[in-house]
Amino acid sequence: VPVHPTIGMEDPWRYRNKVQIPVGQKEDGELMTGFYQKRSHNIIDMDTCLIQDEVNDRMVETVRRIASRYGIDAYDEQTHRGVLRHIMVRTGQTTKDIMIVIVTKTKKLPHKEKIMDEIRDAFPNVKSIVHNINSAKTNVILGRETNVLWGEEYIYDTIGDIRFMISPKSFYQVNPTQTKTLYDQALSYADLRGGETVIDAYCGIGTISLFLAQKAEKVYGVEIVPEAVEDAKKNARLNKMDNAEFFVGEAEKLMPWWRNQGLRPDVIVVDPPRKGCDEQLLKAMLDMEPERIVYVSCNPSTLARDLRVLEDGGYETKEVQPVDMFPQTSHVECVTWLEKKVSN
Structure with missing residues (x-):
């Protein structure tokens, strides 16, 4: 890889x-x-x-x-x-x-x-x-x-062309310069042409979701923290983006329900905490069979563990782009592009 x-x-x-x-x-x-x-x-x-x-x-x-x-x-x-x-x-x-x-x-x-x-x-x-x-x-x-x-x-900041409202408790990336680099890479790997449906798991206040919504037809964001989802909705309104919707809940429980309702995403983007993705979430992602998965990770070891599961489930890891989000520390973020394997 x-x-x-x-x-x-x-x-x-x-x-x-x-x-x-x-x-x-x-x-x-x-x-x-x-x-x-x-x-x-x-x-x-x-x-x-x-x-x-x-x-x-x-x-x-x-x-x-x-x-x-x-x-x-x-x-x-x-x-x-x-x-x-x-x-x-x-x-x-x-x-x-x-x-x-x-x-x-x-x-x-x-x-x-x-x-x-x-x-x-x-x-x-x-x-x-x-x-x-x-x-x-x-x-x-x-x-x-x-x-x-x-x-x-709130105070306000922009990343690229997207404007964000920031409250005391908002999760907002601490290094906006490198965040734009990271999100541009995620957007590039998502390879959106304008007609796609995208799911953004762990969407926070909608930072990646709204980047994706610039190019996708529809984005569904899911996040377990209710206050973050409220902020995400406000940020969508602030940027006049009506093609991004946000939901409170656990992605591993919401995604199977969406699948039963007939939702078929073309791309799934995940940006989990350091512990990586829950096993149930990985299963839900595989069950939805998107063409592409973009995995944004802040922990290379849990990323490697989860990529093994996704590879065994029918995906091929195409490439990985590390980004130094926190200079002068040992931490690194990685954006990984996976494609569904073509059946013979």
């Missing part, structure tokens, strides 16, 4: 459009922000991260400084006391929109109005300031309750 050289970034630094960073407290009471020491929850104080957008670094530093000045305590995991847990910043690479999410253990954010005013004075192009409440004893960053303190509920 041809595995092409990895497509890298021209400038592999400062590419991440999202930072979510824990907040700790020094012995002198000053707040600090940084990432965890390996295999621990000890925060290493840091001012900059060379793979983050520089705006993200400056925003985190600004929010930390303001919160420190107003005497807001950091959350302590051991005692489950304190206020400020995390600071999240999301930026639109093309729009330059900025969203700040302040995550607290408490329902109340002390000095809320003053903090908002100071953030807006420091960064006039901030579009959204959000308060997320996470009172649980957990290492999950965001809690269930999210309130917009100022500005918009």
Whole structure:
């Protein structure tokens, strides 16, 4: 199987459009922000991260400084006391929109109005300031309750010609430059001519689906997270695309039902999490017998495992294109093109 050289970034630094960073407290009471020491929850104080957008670094530093000045305590995991847990910043690479999410253990954010005013004075192009409440004893960053303190509920960004709404909880690729490279490759392997029906399993907020909808007659997206499906529907409306429909559910259960209803996709696109595709999903894909499968993977080992199943089920792996989505890390994304074997 041809595995092409990895497509890298021209400038592999400062590419991440999202930072979510824990907040700790020094012995002198000053707040600090940084990432965890390996295999621990000890925060290493840091001012900059060379793979983050520089705006993200400056925003985190600004929010930390303001919160420190107003005497807001950091959350302590051991005692489950304190206020400020995390600071999240999301930026639109093309729009330059900025969203700040302040995550607290408490329902109340002390000095809320003053903090908002100071953030807006420091960064006039901030579009959204959000308060997320996470009172649980957990290492999950965001809690269930999210309130917009100022500005918009969403920020916007574009990948290629497609515009996306991004909320605090949206799954949106952290490297939009390489995402376009990845999706262009997926679109190329899908080889759409305008009359095809496509299923996009694990569709998230509709990023790949809407790329496919530019060339396909109909796209069906399926995703287990209801909020992501709502975002996908909003993104379809935002881009005036009425040939993409989105459904909440498990792809491995929805696809057999669709098949029984007579749906026959020409192409199936999958972009699963690191654990790869569920066995039932692989079976459902084989049962639907599309002409082509495009498999987008963030884990080469589970990709190899799943390709074995698809090959044994009647498909031929034509080629693999790795893309360096996360420069300065060991991770790589691969786009794989499979064709249905021709029966003799």
